[in-house]
Amino acid sequence: VSYLNQSTRRPGRPRDAVREAEILTVVSNLLAEVGYDGITFELVARQAGASKPTLYRRWRTKRDMVVAAIKAMPSTGHGRTIDTGSLRGDLLALTEILAETLEASDTALIATLLQAGLADPELCDQLEARTGPTGARLPDDVRARAIERGELPAGADPFAYDEVAGAVLVTRALNGLPFDARYREQLVDTVLLPALHTPPTCPSHHAGIFSGRNHPTD
Amino acid sequence: VSYLNQSTRRPGRPRDAVREAEILTVVSNLLAEVGYDGITFELVARQAGASKPTLYRRWRTKRDMVVAAIKAMPSTGHGRTIDTGSLRGDLLALTEILAETLEASDTALIATLLQAGLADPELCDQLEARTGPTGARLPDDVRARAIERGELPAGADPFAYDEVAGAVLVTRALNGLPFDARYREQLVDTVLLPALHTPPTCPSHHAGIFSGRNHPTD
Amino acid sequence: VSYLNQSTRRPGRPRDAVREAEILTVVSNLLAEVGYDGITFELVARQAGASKPTLYRRWRTKRDMVVAAIKAMPSTGHGRTIDTGSLRGDLLALTEILAETLEASDTALIATLLQAGLADPELCDQLEARTGPTGARLPDDVRARAIERGELPAGADPFAYDEVAGAVLVTRALNGLPFDARYREQLVDTVLLPALHTPPTCPSHHAGIFSGRNHPTD
Amino acid sequence: VSYLNQSTRRPGRPRDAVREAEILTVVSNLLAEVGYDGITFELVARQAGASKPTLYRRWRTKRDMVVAAIKAMPSTGHGRTIDTGSLRGDLLALTEILAETLEASDTALIATLLQAGLADPELCDQLEARTGPTGARLPDDVRARAIERGELPAGADPFAYDEVAGAVLVTRALNGLPFDARYREQLVDTVLLPALHTPPTCPSHHAGIFSGRNHPTD
DNA sequence: GATTAAGCGAGACGGTACGTCAGGTCTTCAA
DNA sequence: TTGAAGACCTGACGTACCGTCTCGCTTAATC
Numbered sequence: 001v002s003y004l005n006q007s008t009r010r011p012g013r014p015r016d017a018v019r020e021a022e023i024l025t026v027v028s029n030l031l032a033e034v035g036y037d038g039i040t041f042e043l044v045a046r047q048a049g050a051s052k053p054t055l056y057r058r059w060r061t062k063r064d065m066v067v068a069a070i071k072a073m074p075s076t077g078h079g080r081t082i083d084t085g086s087l088r089g090d091l092l093a094l095t096e097i098l099a100e101t102l103e104a105s106d107t108a109l110i111a112t113l114l115q116a117g118l119a120d121p122e123l124c125d126q127l128e129a130r131t132g133p134t135g136a137r138l139p140d141d142v143r144a145r146a147i148e149r150g151e152l153p154a155g156a157d158p159f160a161y162d163e164v165a166g167a168v169l170v171t172r173a174l175n176g177l178p179f180d181a182r183y184r185e186q187l188v189d190t191v192l193l194p195a196l197h198t199p200p201t202c203p204s205h206h207a208g209i210f211s212g213r214n215h216p217t218d
Numbered sequence: 219v220s221y222l223n224q225s226t227r228r229p230g231r232p233r234d235a236v237r238e239a240e241i242l243t244v245v246s247n248l249l250a251e252v253g254y255d256g257i258t259f260e261l262v263a264r265q266a267g268a269s270k271p272t273l274y275r276r277w278r279t280k281r282d283m284v285v286a287a288i289k290a291m292p293s294t295g296h297g298r299t300i301d302t303g304s305l306r307g308d309l310l311a312l313t314e315i316l317a318e319t320l321e322a323s324d325t326a327l328i329a330t331l332l333q334a335g336l337a338d339p340e341l342c343d344q345l346e347a348r349t350g351p352t353g354a355r356l357p358d359d360v361r362a363r364a365i366e367r368g369e370l371p372a373g374a375d376p377f378a379y380d381e382v383a384g385a386v387l388v389t390r391a392l393n394g395l396p397f398d399a400r401y402r403e404q405l406v407d408t409v410l411l412p413a414l415h416t417p418p419t420c421p422s423h424h425a426g427i428f429s430g431r432n433h434p435t436d
Numbered sequence: 437v438s439y440l441n442q443s444t445r446r447p448g449r450p451r452d453a454v455r456e457a458e459i460l461t462v463v464s465n466l467l468a469e470v471g472y473d474g475i476t477f478e479l480v481a482r483q484a485g486a487s488k489p490t491l492y493r494r495w496r497t498k499r500d501m502v503v504a505a506i507k508a509m510p511s512t513g514h515g516r517t518i519d520t521g522s523l524r525g526d527l528l529a530l531t532e533i534l535a536e537t538l539e540a541s542d543t544a545l546i547a548t549l550l551q552a553g554l555a556d557p558e559l560c561d562q563l564e565a566r567t568g569p570t571g572a573r574l575p576d577d578v579r580a581r582a583i584e585r586g587e588l589p590a591g592a593d594p595f596a597y598d599e600v601a602g603a604v605l606v607t608r609a610l611n612g613l614p615f616d617a618r619y620r621e622q623l624v625d626t627v628l629l630p631a632l633h634t635p636p637t638c639p640s641h642h643a644g645i646f647s648g649r650n651h652p653t654d
Numbered sequence: 655v656s657y658l659n660q661s662t663r664r665p666g667r668p669r670d671a672v673r674e675a676e677i678l679t680v681v682s683n684l685l686a687e688v689g690y691d692g693i694t695f696e697l698v699a700r701q702a703g704a705s706k707p708t709l710y711r712r713w714r715t716k717r718d719m720v721v722a723a724i725k726a727m728p729s730t731g732h733g734r735t736i737d738t739g740s741l742r743g744d745l746l747a748l749t750e751i752l753a754e755t756l757e758a759s760d761t762a763l764i765a766t767l768l769q770a771g772l773a774d775p776e777l778c779d780q781l782e783a784r785t786g787p788t789g790a791r792l793p794d795d796v797r798a799r800a801i802e803r804g805e806l807p808a809g810a811d812p813f814a815y816d817e818v819a820g821a822v823l824v825t826r827a828l829n830g831l832p833f834d835a836r837y838r839e840q841l842v843d844t845v846l847l848p849a850l851h852t853p854p855t856c857p858s859h860h861a862g863i864f865s866g867r868n869h870p871t872d
Numbered sequence: 873g874a875t876t877a878a879g880c881g882a883g884a885c886g887g888t889a890c891g892t893c894a895g896g897t898c899t900t901c902a903a
Numbered sequence: 904t905t906g907a908a909g910a911c912c913t914g915a916c917g918t919a920c921c922g923t924c925t926c927g928c929t930t931a932a933t934c
Contacts, residue, residue, distance in 0.1 A: 012909030013899045019911085042889055051912045056891070160409050164382055167389035191378050194412040230878025231930045237880085260920055269881045274922070449903070449905040478894060487907045492896070596845050600818055607821035627814050630848040666883030667925045673885080696915055705886045710917070 020058065023048045027069035036066060082139060087146040091192055095165055095184040098136060102173040136166040153199060160195030238276065241266045245287035253324045254284060300357060305364040309410055313383055313402045316354060320391040328391055354384040370414060378413030456494065459484045463505035472502060518575060523582040527628055530574070531601055531620045538609040573598045588632060596631030674712065677702045681723035689760045690720060736793060741800040745846055749819055749838045752790060756827040764827055790820040806850060814849030 026048040030039050039062060045052045059065035082093050138161040146152040168187060172179045244266040248257050257280060263270050277283035300311050320328065356379035364370040386405060390397045462484040466475050475498060481488050495501035518529050574597040582588040604623060608615045680702040684693050693716060699706045713719035736747050756764065792815035800806040822841060826833045 010909090011901070011907065013901095013911080015910065016899095040889060041891085049912085051914090052891080053893085054911060057910075157408070159404065163386055163405070164409060167385045168381055171385035171389060186377065187381070190375070190416050190418060191382055191409065191413040194416040195409040198408050198412040200408060229876070229932065231880085231932085233879070234930090258920060259922085263881095267881080269883080270922080271882095271924090272880060275879080451905070455906080476894060477896085481907095485907080487909080488896080489898090489908095490906060493905085593844070595840065599822055599841070600845055603821045603825035604817055607825060622813065623817070626811070626852050626854060627818055627845065627849040630852040631845040634844050634848040636844060663927085664883090665881065665927075667885080667927095669884065670925095694915060695917085699886095703886080705888090706917080707887090707919090708885060711884075 015058070019050065019054070021072065023050055023055065023058075024069040024072040027065060028073055031066065031069065039066065041065075082142050083145065087142075087149070087151040087196075088188060088193065090142045090146070091161070091165075091188045092184065094138070094142070094161075095169065095188065096181070098166065098169050099179055099184065102169060102179070105173075137162045152196060155200065156196055157200040159200070160198070161192055164191060164195070233276070237268065237272070239290065241268055241273065241276075242287040242290045245283060246291055249284065249287065257284065259283075300360050301363065305360075305367070305369040305414075306406060306411065308360045308364070309379070309383075309406045310402065312356070312360070312379075313387065313406065314399070316384065316387050317397055317402065320387060320397070323391075328388060355380045371417060373418065374414055375418040377418070378416070379410055382409060382413065451494075455486070455490070457508065459486055459491065459494075460505040460508045463501060464509060467502065467505065475502065477501075518578050519581065523578075523585070523587040523632075524624060524629065526578045526582070527597070527601075527624045528620065530578070530597075531605065531624065532617070534602065534605050535615055535620065538605060538615070541609075573602075589635060591636065592632055593636040595636070596634070597628055600627060600631065669712070673704065673708070675726065677704055677709065677712075678723040678726040681719055682727055685720065685723065693720065695719075736796050737799065741796075741803070741805040741850075742842060742847065744796045744800070745815070745842045746838065748792070748796070748815075749823065749842065750835070752820065752823050753833055753838065756823060756833070759827075764824060791816045807853060809854065810850060811854040813854070814852070815846055818845060818849065
């Protein structure tokens, strides 16, 4: 029976998934070697032994291609859990993870992810799911434990963290400004903790920048 | 002989300052018309009736040229003062100014200013001086009045505002996410105000991202 | 089982003759619209709603395909006969027909027919049979009547006409040079007629360029 | 004084004549190696160590470039003179030269010269001047000697030769048909000689196909 | 006033990448 | 096996910018 192919499959030779994976691997490697700006369709085609039309058929822009490559990266930090015993410790740990990630990336790539990826909730979810906590959002379990310990009120809103932590560190990274342990400590103590303790003024309606919850409930 | 002349004056025809101003005007106009990415040396040369060597002689990169053009822009919002009578009102006003600025710029330009300008304290100062409060830093007079009114403790640190407000809004702008009045209100109430009220844990040592005070004490 | 079927019939679905005719019609139309150089397999496939393999299966080169299309064109000038009452008049009429044909074709097509078609006697015969006298060869009846009238000696050889008339006019057409009535008259009077009157020096052994008698006796 | 550069010289860096000569040399060599169809802008650029824009700046099409290369070829057969003592011998010698030339060229090149060059009188003159008699036109001295010897009438018109000899042989070459000594002899005896002997009917007004006298006196 | 070194518009130059098109071959599914 | 569809690699297309260079000219400060 062929009740499945009535509409889902278009005619013609299907794209070669293996080919696509190979290409994206090349893109990933090139990202590390020459950075985002150094990547060109020409170069990718050469390195991958593919033709430019094969690339253009899949991705209309370089950004699309790079984003696809990042999405296709294998999982690394899966399962890592933050639990230092105190909210402050957890926040310092989370911001440290984020800082490490930013230190390992070139600024153009960060900017790209900012512009490209973050408008794409799927990418954010992939990143979180694949790499474990990125430090860009406050994990639910961390928040739950803080509430259990009585460090946060019951209905504490992750808004303060989700919106602020990533934005501040990413911005500094883009500027080449330092975001060392001392700086992060100050951020946690004078901004994040006071803000998290503040009860939400209204049913928090934010679109999480780094959270992938782009189209919220409002 | 007087080859060790009064200053560093080189022999030969000096650069034409008028020409330079004309060129930068062209760059400014093109910024509005075609955006940052659309600007090329070729295009500027064509539009300005200048030659490429004339451009390269002055600015080694496109970024340099654009930054110079921005620096050369005429002042607009000079002298505007924020004073609504309450700290909360002032913060809302400041973030509104910032939001308006961001809405008027294309994201690539924002990113450029982030990367280029903010590593250049002079540019930031120029922007502040020229356009009045940009909303990126907490003006000293606003803070002083809040202290007078008793809304802030005597030694209140502008860190919370300087670091957070600009970074959060700019990041959202880069992502094409909204930063409307409702969002800004939430930011002020649940993040900025609580943070500002928190006494500094240590002698605040931050490098103001948007403040131009780049590598201060540390 | 009947795998040793009646004749040489291959297994599988037979080629669709109707499809082939449709395709050749498209080729003919495209010849008129975009000229020989403008034709591509891609374009034909698109216009005909056919696939490239379907085309390649039938014709290995563009030239083959175009020649096939020309062969498949419907007859137009069938049965027209040249008989003006004098050899000179007949020659002028013949060269006029040829001139008209050349004026209606683009040069690339002429060159193609020259290179492709004329190595293919069948095509020439088809053209002659289909369009009546093309003016490229001296029709036998014209020569016979000239002999009857005593304008030509009994054994007059059509070589002079067959070889010269077509070559000269085609060459001029390829060059974009004019071949108007005055020119043709001069050709007939000072070249063709004198040459036709000359008795053959040896048993004429020519391979008729435009005659399709390609590799005759030699 | 600068009375020379008032209008003749356009501004900007002049084109490098040496570079141009080198490129054309490459084109000439490639013509011999890969033939006309095998030549591409890419290939020429690679071989010449030039950039594509440098080529396109000079020649808009491949044909232009090839024609320029042929024009730039160094002289070879200059000064060769045909004088066998009889008109018939001279004609056989001329057609032999032409045949040799055609045998050495690939058909696509011939077609190109036909289409490109021959609409360009300058090229024809260059070819004649550079290579000596090409056999495409009846040299004046040959005709003069034939008249001296009484083989041709005083006012004998080269039309018959100029128009016919080249066209016939080129056409056969394009078709891959033979044009051996026997064929050429027949052509001379039954077409060219009779035609040359015929007195011109009217003040010959032809545009010589291969003669470069494209815009004659009429 | 002559010299001189640099500025200037123009544009050539070698590069590199762009994004598209066509050539042929292949694989898929349906007929 | 044919046929439509379309992916695939190769390679060329013609264009746009890059950053540097060579021109001939102009401009000022120094001699």
